[in-house]
Amino acid sequence: MKFSWQLINNFTNLDHINFNEFKEKLALSGLEIDKIENKEQYKDKIIDLSITTNREEIFSSLSLAIEISTIFNTPIKTIPIPLNYKNSIPYNSKISINKTQTHIAYIRIVAIEKIFNKTTPKWLLNNLEIKQIDKYNTLNNIKEYINKKWGQTFYVTNYQMIKEQKNIINDHELTQIFHSNQIELIVNKISKTQKFHNDQSKLLIFTTIAKINNRDFFQDDPNEFYENMFIDSIKLITTIMGGTIQKHNHAHEKILIKNNKLRLRQENINKSLGYIEHKKLKFLNRKKINNILIQLKLYPKYYKIDKSFEIKVPHYRKHDLKREIDIIEEIGRIYQFKYFFNKIKQHSTKGHKSKTYIKVQQIRNTLRQLGLHEVINCSITKNIYTSYINPKIYNPITNKQQELRTNILEDLINNYEHNIKHSKNNIEIFEIGKIFNKDGKIYTEKRHISGLVYNNQYTRNTWNNSNHEINLYHFKNIIEILLENINSNAILKENLSDHKTKNLNYPEYLFKINKQIKIYDQNSNNIIGILGELDKKFIKRFSDKNEKIYIFEIDLNKLIETTKLANHLKYVSKQYSQYPSVTRDISLKLKKYTKIQRIKQKILEGNNKLIESIEIFNEYFNSNKIRYVGMRITYRSKNRTLNHEDIRNIDINLENKIKQLQEN
Template identity: 50%
Template sequence: MKFSWQLLNTFINLNHIKFNEFQDQLTLSGLEIENINKNFIEISITANRKEVSSILSLARETSIIFNSPLKILPINTIKNTNYTRIVTLEKNYIKKTPQWLLSELDPDNIENNDILINIQRYIKIKWGETFEIKNNDTQEYKQQANRINKESQIIVFTKILNKKSAKYHINEFYENMYIDSIKLISTFTKLNIGKYTEKKSKVLAINKRIKIKKENINTLLGNMNEKNFKFIETNTIKNILKRLNLYPEYKKLEKAFIVQVPNYRKHDLKREIDIIEEIGRIYKFQNFFNKITKYNLKGFQSNNFVKTKQIRHTLQNLGFHEVVNCGLTNNTNNFHENIKLYNPINNEQKELKNNILESIIKNYEENIKNSKKNIEIFEISKIFERDKHQYNERQKLGGLIYNINYTRNTWENKSEKITLFHFKDIIEIFLQRINSTAILQKILSFDDTKNIKNTNHLFNTNKRLGLYNIKNNKIIGIVGELNTNIITSNKNTNIYIFEINLEELIETISSKNHLQYVIKKYSNYPSITRDISIKLKMYINIKEIKSSLIKNNHSLIESIEILNEYKLINNYRSISLRITYRSKFKTLTKEEIKFIDQNLEKKIQKLEQFQQINNV
């Protein structure tokens, strides 16, 4: 639609507004400029902005956007009243249209040179509404026609508030339009215009009221794009609503605005969201922060919860799949500490489970029935025990690995199944990743078996290790090979399982907030090594041998390494050790080396004598 620059300047002063700014702001407000020349500006009007259909409506929109006042004031009339004004004109009048008026009309749509018709079109372009030209024989105005000369014609001005009418409009500048029309007609037709005949009728006008909550404005428009993110202020919102002629009223207790929608915007301002969009449009959307504010507020998370989450993710990263089993079962170990149900649903769920490995083993057997070849699962669950008259509830971590295609030495060879050494490495990697100080070592006969008593029968006695807390040397779990006698299928295979007290495992997890390096001075003097062979009974712990050798020589012994081990007859074994000696202060002399050798021989003899005397 084309609009005249000159007519627009009659309603609003554009001298202080730069053209580029005018073009940008009008486009951001939904009125896209398609073409511009020195006389006209062509704007694309969308369906929801059909009220912008005249110079007056464009001036009103420009006034709102730039907060610049209109240069015309409405003339007060009686409110809620319909008008019909009839003005009679003689038919003989000057019909030539002045050039300036033609230049204000759309040159593409000039069809008639009659001055009255051109004034009618000019008023329509300028004010958005215009008068009607009727003949005196029109039935509607027959009574009026009987009182006037038949050589006259009638001009009708109307102001309608009837909602049912297709011409539904209310123009607060109706009187200005009327005065402007009469002046133009009188000036260019050279006719004397007398008094008009007027009809009035009262109409009950219903003003549309909309409630807008301040909270919804903040939510939808968001923060302002500033260093300290703030919502748009209440007074600023109120001023914008005034500029939009919405007559706002702020309810402080409700924290909401009540607005009245003007009649020329009733077609598109129908809901709360429409008003909020207008506020953002006038305040300019680019002034709001264009990213969603993230509120990373979390409730308190206990240390156990955080560490359990870390353990679960670590196992998943190692390839384990989590399973969930019911807390009701029928335990295979018939201990008197088992907690039985008074009224069980069935025989398979008549007790609270005292370990989680039995459920995991059942998961394994179900997967084997469904031809599953590789099974790597874990579960974090509660177990229940009775200690005299006290009932205990503990959190346990259990898992199972069965993999017949775990490793391959070369691409030419077939894949091999997982071994106990592989399984031990997996557990150690798991402990390392969760930053646990727990260690795997042989289970001693005098260890407290509270954490392993309910699962001890599930392990192969000669292929199991205990998980120990090094701070108190307390056993917190058990890992090893499954005793295949308890399963119904695949008895000649290797299955590895573990069960750990979760709470005690969490206690071994150290924080990474501080580095725990041990700084030691490095010796610049050469070292000497001695390889020795010791004959031991099959199940003597090598740690005891190491501690015996280090005793009285710990200042010179730098390291003790196991080179190899040979099994002998009669449950004996031969272990080769390499001992490295080094002084931090000097090079060792021949006398000192000779003393070390003699001392080693004496200790070996004592160890062998000790085994014979005690029949170890």
């Protein structure tokens, strides 16, 4: 929108303001200047402003001058002339019955005789060109010029249009009060004393809404300059077009316009705007805030008890100043945002992070790096098995949410079913959450970590081969990598002899009996978790009957107890033997579910100090599905070279062990 520098300067004094400073402050206040044109012929500058939709009140030279006077804290030069409505016709519409009136809705009708349609002066055409307004007849051009100068104008009509009861006033609020019937009554009163029914006669209608106490001017509302606009309009019409101005008739209606009051807490101002630049821990003080609110013509009232301001929003700003944050933004705009800190101060000191917090983050990051996605489920559920240890909820909302969960795996199985239903083929998820148990009358709460992996395209031997699904060894390796990355001394092995009884802390019923591995704390030899293949009877719906799903659940606190911080690792040094080793590769025919750990323990039984290591290098099934395991046993002495007798004893002892293993 384009504005004339000269026209703005008529309302407020801009002579003492540097033009570059004017551009900068206007931009910082949200009124960005797109372009500036110099009109040497008229010794004027044309300012093209980009005005946002929330500042719709800035459309005239007067409204822009009021905004500039607010930004630069300078007064308006033009003094508003009080509205004289005392002798006007009082008119009571239904709108104002039984209400306390605060404002005057005012209408003034002027008859003009013997108007000559003269050519519009060049200076006026230039102003219309600046505003990009279409040029019609001279009277209409004057009307548009007045509107762009004062922010309000008159309506042009005649007696015939009044009789036809056509709507002339565009203002919705005034149209409700001064409708066509009311205007006709006023015009009829004029017609009794004046004759203006010829074609050259015109009726000019001036309307406004003003405060009842019109002596109390704040110079913040274009409506307060109604009389100034009226005088300017009549002068222009008579000077340019001639004509005879008849005595005007007018009417008024007392109406209620509620003041929009807002409460502004000083604490919220400080939180939103922050510190003043170059002032450590220094906010805008109360006096400065109060002065800015006065400058914005919001007329604040301070309440010391709750340290807040009560402000009155002007009628012409009611469309954009609706919330507390809007007023805070105005304060920042006037004070200028560049004088606040634009960066949050960075502190070099760091808060204490507990070992538990560090390890939980490390576990999360490790599982994410291994390709698992974290999920979060609600702890209120219905467990698969009904048990006395299940904590029940009194008066549950639904049947599916009547207990606290005793494990996380059941929720992950539900996640799996949901994803399979929506055609998600590869599911690799984990959750860190709380589980609950009941021990007599005591309820316990623990943190567990659980995971579920289903992937039928997990690996391939070569690029030419097709993908293969994940197996138990791959899944076991994922858990081993997790334990290694968090420096845990926990180990994976089969059930020990003293742990044959059912463990209530872990959902063993979800696992296949022969496809589960326990996780032990090496120090206490206690179970801290379990991993293995999911028993398919717990899957309600699946796409492939041969699919394999692997799951794990670990007590998080017990797992963290098995870890050591990186700067407290214990290293064990052993003497390296300088004597040669003897290696034996053997192939064992075993039953399908014989544990490898049990085989190693059997070989190490007795006096086997010469055994240095036992490694599994192969496992396969022949065409008859008979299981074979390839093992490499290394023998070495720390103080001598092994002789023929030592080697013969090794071979005899090894043959006996193999016979025992294959017989069992």
